[in-house]
């Protein structure tokens with residue numbers, strides 16, 4: 001059950017992103033008040049293998065940091081990336097799609113976004 | 122007396138050591154530069170030398186002619202820095218003590234899996250020997266697929282792979298080989314340059330010139346038998362000739378002295394160039410972890426200047 005909830009949330013976030021940046025922001029704001037997202041935030045903290053704080057880093061810094069971390073991670077592990085860089089919202093999901101990893105969630109925090117990415121291969 | 126040691130006599134170390142001599146009397150400075158090479162090499166010209174017949178020797182200048190008299194030049198490699206004791210150990214065991222240390226060791230190139238330099242169809246233009254090998258190949262080239270990849274970011278000079286690609290395109294046109302050649306430009310990011318505004322222009326020019334652009338293409342390995350570039354993203358791209366820029370890392374002396382991050386780049390304050398956590402050590406140039414910042418700022422500055 002927990003799993004399904006997590007998956008559906010991640011789906012919502014992914015969909016939010018791919019529909020448009022504005023809708024992602026609205027979607028996040030809305031969902032941040034949802035109990036589910038608190039759960040996702042808490043749960044994912046325990047699951048995260050590598051965490052990178054790229055806040056304040058210019059484009060393409062966060063993207064590069066993510067690629068480096070995914071290289072280091074084992075298949076199945078989750079990498080967390082914190083980025084305050086606007087372009088990350090389009091670049092990171094596009095890279096994840098091409099590289100065939102899984103975008104677990106994009107969580108909007110105060111002044112930055114948290115990307116949770118699972119290495120799939 | 123204030124003892125200043127500069128490790129590395131490339132553009133950064135050489136400039137800083139020479140500049141400091143102007144303040145030597147006022148601040149009672151004793152300046153030492155440690156550099157194992159007896160020459161300095163002007164590498165930015167390699168992009169052009171790849172396509173001309175000029176002598177590589179034109180790019181070399183002897184170190185002792187470039188260094189000011191007030192600088193003590195030591196022609197050796199620094200092996201280790203012991204920050205607590207403020208000392209530098211040289212490769213022959215000599216110990217030098219400093220009050221201030223300046224690190225200017227640049228980057229080293231790493232060859233993953235195999236020696237690229239020994240592969241007939243793999244090239245780069247980051248060293249004189251590799252550039253010479255490319256020169257020989259391109260003179261004999263009669264058409265086919267040329268793939269260009271900067272491997273992955275960060276790398277020394279953000280605009281050089283695009284520059285190289287444009288020159289290659291013009292060169293092949295002149296030799297009436299362009300119709301017989303496919304040029305593919307693989308880039309680690311979504312656009313073919315580090316600064317998006319400039320990347321849009323590069324992308325348009327590539328399109329006009331029929332240069333194929335492959336986004337999100339980070340180097341993973343090469344299948345030498347089948348002449349295939351394999352990306353970290355899982356793509357396989359065939360080539361006849363591959364121009365693959367070497368992967369960069371910090372120097373061993375930095376790693377062994379505990380002064381670098383995982384890749385051996387020195388965590389450096391971007392405003393003061395002070396090495397983080399070491400008030401009397403400074404770092405300058407490619408050895409710093411600001412190489413990534415250069416990816417963004419350097420092209421932007423060039424862009425604004427132009």
Ligand SMILES: Cc1cc2nc3c(=O)[nH]c(=O)nc-3n(C[C@H](O)[C@H](O)[C@H](O)COP(=O)(O)OP(=O)(O)OC[C@H]3O[C@@H](n4cnc5c(N)ncnc54)[C@H](O)[C@@H]3O)c2cc1C
Nearest residue numbers: 129130131132133155164165198199226227278374406407
């Ligand atoms: C093809 C090409 C084109 C380029 N074009 C441009 C351009 O147009 N504009 C531009 O601004 N930049 C350009 N660059 C980048 C520029 O050349 C580098 O950023 C610059 O050389 C860096 O200087 P540096 O002194 O930091 O490092 P380096 O020049 O690499 O010098 C480091 C020095 O440290 C020494 N060293 C290393 N380890 C030790 C040790 N243990 N002990 C003592 N000494 C040590 C080395 O021998 C070396 O001499 C280009 C680079 C290339 C390859």
